[in-house]
Amino acid sequence: MIDISMQYLGMKLSGPIVVASTPLSESIDNVRHMEDAGASAIVLTSLFEEQLALESRTLDDDLSRGTDSFAESLGFLPDLNDYRMTHEIYLEHLRRASEAVSIPVMASLNGATPGGWVRFAREMEQAGADAIELNTYALATDGAQTSASLETQLLDLVTSVCQAVKVPVAVKLSQSFTSVPNLAARLQEAGASGVVLFNRFYQPDFDIESLEVRPTLHFSTPSELLPRLHWAAILYGQLHIDIGITGGVHSAEDVLKSIMSGGSVAMMVSALHIHGIDHIARVLADLCYWLEKREYASLAETRGCLSRHSVPDTSPYDRGNYIKTLSSYSLRQTVAAF
Numbered sequence: 001m002i003d004i005s006m007q008y009l010g011m012k013l014s015g016p017i018v019v020a021s022t023p024l025s026e027s028i029d030n031v032r033h034m035e036d037a038g039a040s041a042i043v044l045t046s047l048f049e050e051q052l053a054l055e056s057r058t059l060d061d062d063l064s065r066g067t068d069s070f071a072e073s074l075g076f077l078p079d080l081n082d083y084r085m086t087h088e089i090y091l092e093h094l095r096r097a098s099e100a101v102s103i104p105v106m107a108s109l110n111g112a113t114p115g116g117w118v119r120f121a122r123e124m125e126q127a128g129a130d131a132i133e134l135n136t137y138a139l140a141t142d143g144a145q146t147s148a149s150l151e152t153q154l155l156d157l158v159t160s161v162c163q164a165v166k167v168p169v170a171v172k173l174s175q176s177f178t179s180v181p182n183l184a185a186r187l188q189e190a191g192a193s194g195v196v197l198f199n200r201f202y203q204p205d206f207d208i209e210s211l212e213v214r215p216t217l218h219f220s221t222p223s224e225l226l227p228r229l230h231w232a233a234i235l236y237g238q239l240h241i242d243i244g245i246t247g248g249v250h251s252a253e254d255v256l257k258s259i260m261s262g263g264s265v266a267m268m269v270s271a272l273h274i275h276g277i278d279h280i281a282r283v284l285a286d287l288c289y290w291l292e293k294r295e296y297a298s299l300a301e302t303r304g305c306l307s308r309h310s311v312p313d314t315s316p317y318d319r320g321n322y323i324k325t326l327s328s329y330s331l332r333q334t335v336a337a338f
């Protein structure tokens with residue numbers, strides 16, 4: 001049996017497929033099923049800054065009114081029904097999930113600003129999280145807000161979470177940074193053990209009849225993997241921290257590309273929603289078959305082999321590729337026209 005184990009965030013994982021944050025893992029039966037199918041780690045669904053802020057505010061209001069029932073007070077807040085879990089339910093679920101499986105279970109903390117809410121990272125650690133994935137989805141909507149100030153806010157947040165816990169922290173990034181390599185280097189300095197590339201950008205759609213702007217969620221396609229591969233390939237060799245790939249991983253080929261770009265793990269969500277949790281086992285079987293056929297001794301030896309650091313010609317990762325792609329297309333078009 002070929003060795004497909006990978007190192008990620010200081011942990012030895014049995015394989016490269018990690019289940020990224022998804023409501024599927026809100027069921028303990030699903031969590032067990034994921035392990036049985038061959039997932040090497042699971043990132044639980046996120047606990048959101050907004051939810052924690054709301055809970056804290058409710059607690060403050062309660063205390064100022066002289067009541068002491070935190071749980072009861074939550075029930076009076078209709079907005080809280082929009083969220084899937086209170087932090088207490090989350091921590092209990094984390095405890096149960098960690099006990100249910102022997103693979104690492106990571107908690108997900110989701111927010112954008114530094115503040116008191118980051119103490120929940122410590123509570124996640126105490127509840128048994130093997131690592132924390134910090135999802136930092138922030139959007140600039142104000143012309144006065146600079147890229148530098150957003151990055152400083154992000155780095156302050158990462159620093160405070162890393163200081164609060166001993167378990168490794170991975171930072172799930174959005175794609176919209178001008179210099180991903182510079183930011184990743186500063187995240188490393190701030191104490192992060194890994195970067196996860198990338199958050200999907202869930203753009204709202206316009207309903208032109210009702211003139212409404214509506215949230216949309218559609219599952220990914222493998223084409224979304226390409227920007228992840230590109231940036232992982234650029235980061236690999238420049239950083240000591242690990243790279244996780246999320247977004248567009250559906251098949252064994254996608255897993256191999258993720259590892260060859262320099263990723264340590266390939267994360268899956270959409271493919272599991274579409275094909276079911278057993279899809280992990282099928283992808284792992286295809287992966288092992290591919291590696292054995294080509295006589296690789298292990299998956300790890302393929303890591304980074306197509307990164308910018310490893311290939312003799314780096315132009316595919318630079319501006320040269322952009323020019324070549326566009327000019328070769330117009331040439332083909334011209335030939336076809338005659």
Ligand SMILES: Cc1cc2nc3c(=O)[nH]c(=O)nc-3n(C[C@H](O)[C@H](O)[C@H](O)COP(=O)(O)O)c2cc1C
Nearest residue numbers: 020021022045046135220246247248249268269270
């Ligand atoms: C229904 C659904 C819920 C998700 N919830 C979260 C979440 O709570 N926190 C998070 O960081 N990512 C969340 N994600 C994003 C996934 O973790 C993942 O990064 C993204 O779907 C890209 O991977 P994929 O192409 O395999 O779907 C969610 C995705 C889906 C489809």
